[in-house]
Amino acid sequence: MGALRVEDIYPRYTYDDYINWEDRWELINGIAYSMAPAPTIKHQKISNNIAWELNNIFKDCSFCTATIFVDWKISEDTIVQPDNLVICHKPKNEKYLTKAPVIIFEILSKSTAKKDLTVKFELYEKEGVKYYCIVNPDDEVAKVYELKDGKYIKAGDFSDERFKFKIDKCDDLKEFDFSKIW
Template sequence: MGALHVEEIPRYTYEDYKLWDGKWELIDGYPYAMSPAPMIKHQKISNNIGWELKSIFQDCKKCQVLLPVDWKIAEDTIVQPDNSVICHEPKNEAYITQAPKIIFEVLSKATAKKDRGIKYDLYEKEGVNYYIIVDPQEENAKVYQLQNGVYVKMCDVSDGVVVFKIDECNKELPFDFSKIWK
């Protein structure tokens, strides 16, 4: 038996995705299993990111902080960022369809390559203003900002403050990275 050729690998859509058990993402029709479940440290950091985002966005009524939710980019592309901020009212309760303003992905052994590669490219292409890749082992985050359609690395940060600027909020939003590791 020989190797599978790309044209032999089945491609899927949102209709298929809805029927699957477990956690999955679908990118350009190709399924990615989201298992095993995230480690405790991963969940703790993601939860802390959510709390810090909620704190800095509490006065910005146009934006809301989300934990993993389906983002349906196309019929064959559905992802679930670990943490995101949207500044629009979703048209559907099952998923969002517009790009979030901010996305955090917390790396795990199972997702690190995808988060640094495919998702980086996808989020850049879709116009996510800020993409933050969080490494729980190194307790470090890489912060990227979209400038003229391309991600530019703002900084590597462990315990500093990064200021996000979101047009819908009309103010600077200081995110304290020292709070996410505790």
Template sequence: MVLAQRQDLPCYRVSDYEQWQGDWELIDGIPYAMSPAPNIAHQLISANIHGQLFQRLAHCCHCKPLLPVDWKIDDETVVQPDNLVVCGKVSGQYLTKTPVIIFEILSKSTARKDQRLKFELYQQEGVSYYIMVNPESGIAKLFRRNRDGWLIKEGDFSHETYPFKLPQGCDFEFNFAAIWPES
């Protein structure tokens, strides 16, 4: 069996992405179908993350929490993180600046992409904090950008708090115990 090589695949652009039906992400010109509507646990966790970010950043006019939005990195890459924090002015159809915090909620259909492809992409784009939330294990793996530009694992969190350090004095404590749905 012969596998297709990267150079053999068609390369799509954002202008193509804008015409597609359904939910897609485009990474380095390769389309990735997004899973059907997130399950209830995913939605509850996402709502809890967003609610806490919204509350914790209420004092900060510089940084804002966002729900999934098209982050256009270049003409061949558009992704939709589950939850994110952006500092500075944002407007328009696409987010074009690098988020400081990204949360991705893992599912069986997205875990590989989130753990490998998006990890590398977010590291390359300068994301300060990347958190992969696993609803099945109840563990959130938190990675922080170091001085050399690498995302380094800070730890596994399920019921702990973590002190996020953001620009313009927008630091806050995030309580991981509050993101999990009640059993």
């Protein structure tokens, strides 16, 4: 007898189930993850500040758009809502993204930290997200990972420093100022 897998214990869901649910959920490999409770005030403040910084550095790049959480439908059984993201493509529809963002920020909370650090780390790496930024609001540190040869390499830990995202379609981007997100 083989070891039990998560798939053997929990029910499996698809996008058709997901679109009928109340509240905020994510679906990863058919497993439903509640996004409750709602984010804290500090979480929302940091997310707003990240959005402001991203909009500022991408304002002169007509190819890319910074946005807050939106559905990214990776497959019929995997739909995620990153806290902040940058896309450099025109979405096929207004309901959800189907192509990988180039930058994703996830802000850790007690209810999402394990998933953000493991499941989403592996998922975003596999899906080709160029930059994954994991923001710890308690320590006021953001870990930035860059995808190189299909694997995330840590670019650094940032609190008050600046970082320049390198995006093919946007040559002259300003640096992202991490001191402004806290």
